[in-house]
Amino acid sequence: MTFAIKIEGLGKRYLLKHQKSRGYQSLREVLAQKTQKITAASKALLSGKTSQMGEGNEEFWALRDVDLQVEQGERLAIVGRNGAGKSTLLKLLSRVTEPTCGRAILRGRIASLLEVGTGFHPELTGRENIFLNGAILGMGSHEIERKFDEIVAFADVEKFLDTPVKRYSSGMYTRLAFSVAAHLETDILIIDEVLAVGDAAFQRKCLGKMEDVSRQGRTLIFVSHNMAAVETLCNRAVLLSGGKIVEEGETRKIVESYSRTWRQETSLDDRHDRSGTGQVRIKSISIQNESGQQVSRVVSTQEIGFIVNVKADRDVIGKKIDLILIVCDSRDNRMIPLYTEWSQDDLFVSGELQSFNCRIPAGLPLVPGSYWITAAVLIGGVNADKLERAIEFEVGPSEKFAKDVVLNQAFGQIAIEHSWR
Structure with missing residues (x-):
């Protein structure tokens, strides 16, 4: 298969300046320092020595040192934590900035949607911005006119077509920007987080359009923190960390690897932001899938279990113990409580070190996204230990419910399988 993008030894270096605080300085002191620096640099140049950084x-x-090849018609996801180098890579591919070393070979015309409304002028109307943005992407006026009706219909902005885009909502901006980039006949489409804005209907249209783009033999590069969208859209993924590619391969495998990178790394023993008597302390919490494997990413509505390991004082051995796990979303909204008192399970402290297993046969009926666990242990109804945000984990989409749809959390966060007639 012919490659669309070939990256060889690509690198981008920036120079960070850290100015030390020297307190108040007079003009004479500033001039003296600048003169010393110029003199030192001149001496180094005359002596043939390399001038050192200031x-x-x-x-x-x-x-x-990024090496990567993307085949024509491939849908590639680039994932990684903030600061991993994703945006820098997209800017280099889009020719927004020049590399420090290496090269990127791109075959065909490229359209980049790196930011909502990229290339739009706020004072121009939607109609005018379609032509402006198309021209920026390298399209001729005849080509834009031929695609104009499709662009407007897809974006669903007919009523506001002759309104300045500065009056558009962020959702309208996104719809129009995505529509222009997706409909004009480019060979490579680069998209950065466009599904972060927009309603469910628009997201579904985006998914369908990206499928069309792929079937037409066009190449898609997609960057997102929404792992559900990544899994739905892309057939291959690359994991970036520290500016380097650490893993590439099948999308689901890379998403699981990415989830492990942001799993809670510090031991709960080292946490000092806890409350309670301390008679029992939570040592660790882990998650198991239906096969008993330890994971940091679970599938919505699929059986899982939480394993809570505790350490108890000798004087509480034999006493009744209650455990509480509260699943919270990324905004700390409490979603699902798991409480021994509610399930009427009588548990007792049997030793200084003990494990408790909370099984959930139906799984967590949550919309895909990132979630936290707040955990607490009670002895005799009194709080012995409590930890906010004890562990973080990812919920992925169900394999049979809402397939190929990116569920929007704006509509709610509980996903219950249902049907309509």
Whole structure:
């Protein structure tokens, strides 16, 4: 298969300046310091020596030694934590900035949607911005006119077509920007987080359009923190960390690897932001899938279990113990409580070290996204230990319910399988 993008040894270096605080300085002191620096640099140049970076300067490689090949018609996801180098890579591919080293070979015309409303002028109307944005993407006026009706219909902005886009909502901006980039006949489409804005109907249209783009033999590069969208859209993924590619392969495998990178890394023993008598302390919490494997990512509505390991004082051995796990969303809204008192399970402390298993046969009926666990242990109804945000985990989409749909959390966060007639 012919490649669409070939990256060889690509790197981007920035120079960070750290100015040390010297307190108040007079004009004479500033001039003297500048003169010393110029003199030192001149001597180094005359002697043939390389001038060193100034005091407080630091080299930062946002991207380094990246090698990657993307085949024509492939849908590739680029995932990684904030600061991993995703945006830098997209800017280099889009020719927004030049690389420090290496090269990227792109075959065909490229359209980039790196930001909501990229290339739009706020004072121009939607109609005018379609032509402006199309021209920026390298399209001729005849080509834009031929696609104009499709662009407007897809964006659903007919009523506001002759209104300045500065009056558009962020959702309208996104719809129009995506529609222009997706409908004009580019060979490579680069998209950064466009599904973060927009209603469910628009997201579904985006998914369908991206499928069409792929079937037409066009190449898609997609960057998102929404792992549900990544899994739905892309057939291959790349995991970036520290500006380097650490893993690439099948999308579901890479999403699982990415989830492990942001799993709670510090031991709960080291946490000092806890409350309670301390008679029992939570040592660790882990998650198991239906096969008994420890995971940091679960599938919605699929059987899972939480394993809670505790350490107890000798004087509470034999006493009744209650455990509470509360599943919270990324905004700390409490979603699902798991409480021994509610399930009427009588548990007792049997030793200094003990494990408790909470099984959920039906799984967590949650919309895909990131969630936290707040945990507490009670002895005799009194709080012995409580930890906010004890662990973080990811919920992925169900394999049979809402397939190929990116569920929007704006409509709610509980996903219950249902049917209509």
